[in-house]
Amino acid sequence: MGEVDPTFIQDVEHRPKLTITEAEGIPVIDLSTLNSPDISTEKNCKELASLVAEVKNACKKWGFFQVINHGVSLECREKIDLASRKFFALSKVEKRRVKRDELNSMGYYDTELTKNVRDWKEVFDFTVENPTMIPLSHEPDDKELKELHTQWPDYPPELREVCEEYVQEVQKLSYKLLELISLSLGLSAKRMNGFFKDQTSFVRLNHYPPCPIPHLALGVGRHKDAGGLTILAQDDIGGLEVRRKTDGEWIRVKPTPDAYIINVGDTIQVWSNDEYESVEHRVVVNSERERFSIPFFFNPSHYTWIEPLEELVNEKKPAKYKAYNWGMLFTHRKNSNFKKRDDENLQIHHFKA
Numbered sequence: 001m002g003e004v005d006p007t008f009i010q011d012v013e014h015r016p017k018l019t020i021t022e023a024e025g026i027p028v029i030d031l032s033t034l035n036s037p038d039i040s041t042e043k044n045c046k047e048l049a050s051l052v053a054e055v056k057n058a059c060k061k062w063g064f065f066q067v068i069n070h071g072v073s074l075e076c077r078e079k080i081d082l083a084s085r086k087f088f089a090l091s092k093v094e095k096r097r098v099k100r101d102e103l104n105s106m107g108y109y110d111t112e113l114t115k116n117v118r119d120w121k122e123v124f125d126f127t128v129e130n131p132t133m134i135p136l137s138h139e140p141d142d143k144e145l146k147e148l149h150t151q152w153p154d155y156p157p158e159l160r161e162v163c164e165e166y167v168q169e170v171q172k173l174s175y176k177l178l179e180l181i182s183l184s185l186g187l188s189a190k191r192m193n194g195f196f197k198d199q200t201s202f203v204r205l206n207h208y209p210p211c212p213i214p215h216l217a218l219g220v221g222r223h224k225d226a227g228g229l230t231i232l233a234q235d236d237i238g239g240l241e242v243r244r245k246t247d248g249e250w251i252r253v254k255p256t257p258d259a260y261i262i263n264v265g266d267t268i269q270v271w272s273n274d275e276y277e278s279v280e281h282r283v284v285v286n287s288e289r290e291r292f293s294i295p296f297f298f299n300p301s302h303y304t305w306i307e308p309l310e311e312l313v314n315e316k317k318p319a320k321y322k323a324y325n326w327g328m329l330f331t332h333r334k335n336s337n338f339k340k341r342d343d344e345n346l347q348i349h350h351f352k353a
C-alpha cells in the first residue's frame with residue numbers, strides 16, 4: 001500500500017463506520033406533474049399542492065431528497081459522465097495543465113481540504129456564467145472584483161460542449177426546484193428567482209479513486225453546502241452519507257438510476273429563517289471501486305445580501321441572522337479550500353443575530 005500522506009487522515013471521531021446504514025426514509029419525489037403542458041387544470045392544481053407538501057416534508061425532515069421524472073435528459077447526463085471519465089483518466093501532468101490557482105478557483109485540483117483535512121478525490125470545476133464575477137478578496141471593505149473563467153482542457157475535445165449542454169438542462173431543473181421550495185415556504189413561486197441573476201453557480205466533476213485506507217480518510221469530509229441548492233448526480237457505487245436530523249446517525253443515500261439528489265444549502269436556511277436547515281453530509285470511499293459524481297451548486301449573485309426573507313420574520317419569529325454578502329462568503333470559502341488555515345471557515349452561525 002505504501003505510505004499515505006497523513007494530511008488525509010481524519011480525527012478518530014470523524015472516521016467512517018464501514019457498516020452501512022441505508023435509509024428508507026430519504027424521500028424520492030416524482031416531478032412528472034411539472035412536465036404536464038396544462039398546469040392550470042384542477043387535477044394539476046391538486047397534484048401541485050401535494051408535490052409542494054412532499055417537498056416541504058422532505059426539507060423539514062431530512063434537508064435532502066431525490067427527484068425522478070425531473071426533465072433532464074438521460075442522454076445529456078450520460079454524455080457528461082463519459083467525458084468526465086475520459087478527463088480523469090488522463091495523467092496528472094495533463095490534468096494539471098488546467099489546474100486552479102489563487103487567482104482562478106475554477107479548473108482541476110486534487111488537494112482540496114475540508115475542515116483542514118485533505119479529501120480523497122480530484123475535481124474539475126466550471127462556472128455557469130462566463131465570466132462569473134466575484135470579489136477579489138473577502139475583506140468587506142475591498143470592493144474590487146475579479147472574473148472567473150473556466151479553463152477547458154484540450155482532451156476530451158467534446159468536454160466543453162457536453163458540459164455546457166448539461167448546465168442548460170440542470171438550470172431548468174434548479175428553477176423548478178427553487179419555485180417548489182418557495183411555494184413550500186408559503187411564498188410566491190418566483191420569490192427567490194431574482195437572486196440568481198448573475199449567478200455564481202458552478203458544476204463540479206468529482207472523481208473518488210479507490211482508497212487503501214477507507215476507514216481513516218473520506219472522499220469529502222463532513223460539511224454543509226453554502227449556496228442555495230445542490231443538484232447532484234451520483235453513479236451506482238454509493239458513498240454519500242447524510243447526517244440524520246433525528247439522531248445524528250450517518251445515513252447512506254441509496255443510488256437510484258437517473259435520479260438527482262437535492263439538498264438545501266445554508267443560503268436557503270437563512271432565507272427561510274431556519275424553517276429549513278442545511279444538513280451535514282460527507283462521502284465515504286472504498287478500497288476497490290472508483291466513484292464519480294457531479295454536483296451543480298446553484299448560487300446567487302455575488303452582490304446578493306443574504307438575510308431572512310421579510311415574509312418569514314415576525315414578532316414570534318424574529319430574524320435569526322444578520323445580513324451578509326454572498327460574494328464575500330464565497331471568496332472566503334474558496335480561499336480556505338486552498339490553504340490550510342487556523343481560523344475556522346466562515347459559516348452562517350457567524351452571522352447569527
Ligand SMILES: O=C(O)CCC(=O)C(=O)O
Binds near residue numbers: 234295
Ligand atoms: O460526491 C458526492 O456524493 C457529494 C459531494 C459533495 O457533497 C460536495 O461536493 O459538496
Ligand SMILES: [Fe+2]
Binds near residue numbers: 224225281
Ligand atoms: Fe456537499
